[in-house]
Amino acid sequence: MNDAPIKAVLGPTNTGKTHLAIERMCAHSSGAIGFPLRLLAREVYDRVVAIKGEKSVALITGEQRIEPPEARYLCCTAEAMPRDAGERAFVALDEAQLSADRERGHVFTDRLLNARGREETMILGAATLEPMVRALVPKAEISARPRFSTLTHIGPRKLSRLPPRSAVVAFSSEAVYAVAEMLRRFRGGAAVVMGALSPETRNKQVELFQNGEVDYIVATDAIGMGLNLDVNHVAFAGLTKFDGVRMRRLHPAEMAQIAGRAGRHQRDGTFGTLAGAGGKFGPSPEFTEEEIYAIEEHRFAPITKLFWREAEPRFDSLATLIADLETPPAHEALRLAPEAIDLATLKRLAEEPFAATIRRHGKVRRFWEACSLPDFRQRGPDVHARFVARLWQDLQEGYIGADYVAARISELDNTSGDIDTLQGRIAAIRSWAYICQRPDWVLARDEMASRARGVEAKLSDALHARLTERFVNRRTAILMKSLGQDAGLLPIALDAEGVLRVEDEALGHVEGFRFVVDQAANHADRKMLLAAAEKALPRILGERAEALAASDMADVELSRGAIRWKGHMLAKLNSRDGQLKPELEPARELATLPEASRKTLMAALGTWLDGKLEPLEPLHRMHVAATNPDAGSQARALLLNLIAGHGFVTREKAGLEHLPKEMRPFLRKIGVTFGALDIYSPLLLKPAPRQLLAALGIDRRPLQDAMLPVIPDAKKLPSGYRHAGTQAIRLDLAEKIFRAAHDARTKAGGKRRFALDLALPISIGLEEKNAERLLGQAGFRVQRARPLAEGTFGPPRPDQWEWRPSARRKQNQRPAPAPAKPREGSAFAGLADLMKQG
DSSP: OOSSOEEEEEOOSSSOHHHHHHHHHHHSSSEEEEESOHHHHHHHHHHHHHHHOGGGEEEEOSSOEEOOTTOOEEEEETTTOOGGGGGSSEEEESSGGGGGOTTTHHHHHHHHHHOOOSSEEEEEEOGGGHHHHHHHOTTOEEEEOOOSSOEEEOOOBOGGGOOSSEEEEOSSHHHHHHHHHHHHHHHSBOEEEOTTSOHHHHHHHHHHHHTTSOSEEEEOGGGGTTOOOOBSEEEESOSEEEOSSOEEEOOHHHHHHHHTTBSBTTBOEEEEEBTTOOGGGOSOOOOOHHHHHHHHHTOOOOOOOEEEOOSSOOOSOHHHHHHHHTOOOSSTTEEEOOOOHHHHHHHHHTTSGGGGGOOSHHHHHHHHHHHTOOOTTOOOHHHHHHHHHHHHHHHTTSSBOHHHHHHHHHHHOOOOSOHHHHHHHHHHHHHHHHHHHSTTTBTTHHHHHHHHHHHHHHHHHHHHHHHHHHHBOOSSHHHHHHHOSOGGGSOEEEOTTSEEEETTEEEEEEETTEEEEOTTSOHHHHHHHHHHHHHHHHHHHHHHHHHHHHSOOTTEEEETTEEEETTEEEEEEEEETTEEEEEEEEOGGGGGSOHHHHHHHHHHHHHHHHHHTGGGHHHHHHHHHHTOGGGOHHHHHHHHHHHHTTSEEEHHHHTGGGSOGGGHHHHHHTTOEEOSSEEEOGGGGSHHHHHHHHHHTSOOSOOOTTOOSEEEOOSSOOTTEEEETTEEEEHHHHHHHHHHHHHHHHHTTTOSOBOOOTHHHHHHTOOHHHHHHHHHHTTEEEEOOOOOOTTOOSOOOOOEEEEOOOHHHHHHTSOOOOOOOOOTTSHHHHHHHHHHHO
16 A cells, blocks of 8 residues: 555564554554454553543544544554544554454454555564465564563462462353352452453453452453453463354463463463363363463464455445455455354345345445444344344434434443343443444434443443452451451461461551551451451561561662651651761651560661761761860851751851861861862762762752752752852862862962963853853953954954952951960860971
8 A cells, every 4th residue: 555664563462562552653643553352442542641642542442432633543443443544654453363263353354454554554463473464464574572571381270279360261251250259259259351341340340450459350361362460370260162153172372362461571470270160161171281382482373364354345236245245355365254243144134125125335335334233242143133123224214313312221221130131231232332433323423422331331330349249258258257256366477578468368468567457358357357467467577677687678778867668667867966877766667566676677777877878977077076175166166067058058158267277277187178169078069978968858958869060050959059140060160160260360470360261161061151150259250352443353352350359258368366275285286286396
């Protein structure tokens, strides 16, 4: 259709194919992706909306259409993918290996052959599809993607031994319900997911599993079609299924598609069978060695044929239409699709008396569209054909009346009944939702479609409630009945994930050293579980505290004035006068620890904190010097100002005029620098000490993590910076610029004006105008050179600079009063004698 590149991204599950397609689509100006399930289409729709916004994304399925007028990105089911999708910059088809499916394969084959993007096309599927892509799309660029994690077979597991975060896969609603009921009795409950569920019900059931309210999910093979779950293990309750024609064993590729749900991204997964799942569902399933090897190594027999059916038949007559739909394909890689429900319905109704009146092109086309109504209720071709015949009688009059549709929807607006009854109503309302989405079938289409969606949502909520009520046990009832009411007898342990368990049943979880009881427990069980946990917690948390104290404390950090472990506070930091190291106040949660364990942990935290405070050694030296009574009041006052400023203070606020000059060498020795405008410690302007001061909660000003030389100016600057026009500069670099300016003034030999090269501040990152404003703070003023007279050639005259310190600065430069005589025998008296001898 065009010369745009076609990329086939093939590989097993958990390779990021769908994620890649979403990224590529969002990188284009427009796009469309076709999915095998409306559940998956809805999931991706939500992800793209989060990136592009609701106005830019459309969701198109048989039963639902969300089409903003400005939508540029489409998330569709393959059947609902619009014919004009090729007008978009990007087009992708997900799970393209379904082209080999008996029922829907011809739809996917048509999209694989004809759906093309204006700028890029992407075909996503299993590696087994590669020969067909090479045969049918020879210009496609094929790339293989390896699985992010490994998949390992661990053999059969009984329900009582099933690992947490497991999915059990069955192949009939009867088997799904039976397994879910057993999990409710023996493991506390399970979420249930089947393809017949509405997206709302499915999402709420998945949420039960994802949130950890239940550790197990029971599903049909619909779970294999790209639904993202945090599953660690997949257990097969059976290895045979009815494929619409006969009962057969799953192909290894189908097994792998389902087993591949285990593990996510780089977390490995396992698969196996459910031991004891025989009985009325057949013998207990077992994998063969060949199947295990194929699944673990992702080696499967390639697909050799794809199902095809004429996608654009002629509508001259019903006979012509049927003949075109039954015409075999010309390409050797394609085979004619088996008779689907839409074609079976068409052939049945073509024999009815009213079919003689269906003659013109438009009427034949409209009749075919009616026959294409999906059989949501799954009652067989005859029942479905009668429903379509009644629908066609209404459509012959033009449109179906809104009152009639509203009455049918109202009949289904009933949330009473059991699970099967509600599922039947949801299937029926899906039929009406599909009918209401057609642009030329129903009067007041938007209103009727909205009503149908509303009823489906209500029925979905009711079905979710029924499923939860039937298959989710709030964790403790059976356990408490078997063990009695004495909670102290329960064997309680804390697992590696921080969950407090009693015989594999969760009581709650531990956050740091605080126990949180499971919110899913009812009131009576909550009190019992809490009492059981409280009896074991001192011992368990004491062991946890001692293990933490003996570890390297890799997960311990300083944050917001406290020591935290995995985000939970262990101790609050309280500042102490005259000391840099703060006092450690144990968090309230540590009160439940045994005394010895608490002391061991606090001692370890103190030692750990000593090591963390090493970057603040210059500040520690200031604290020590400021508490020395021999330092003199003037030096101690300056040191206290430096400590209060966390390593720096302006000369104006330092009280420098009172400091004796002979005290300056002593202060320099402990790391103090006397600058033109600031007094500071250069070592405290590095990133590590600044970050540490912020984490300790000592310095509450904004933090510049990297302590960059120059940053944009702000009303409240990070510590260690000085304003410089529209920029701010670090104090030590500002002092370097001031010293360079004074050096240039000295070289001028006492002249009032001198030349100053601004290369240094500009190389640091200051703009020229901001460099002049910074120098102006230190008393340097620029005198612009007069331009050359007109007609005069030569380089322009350089600007001249003057140094005119402010009156306040001159006052600060007055001689300090005579210092007090140091106490005889003190260190400062010895320093004075040495200076006199020098």
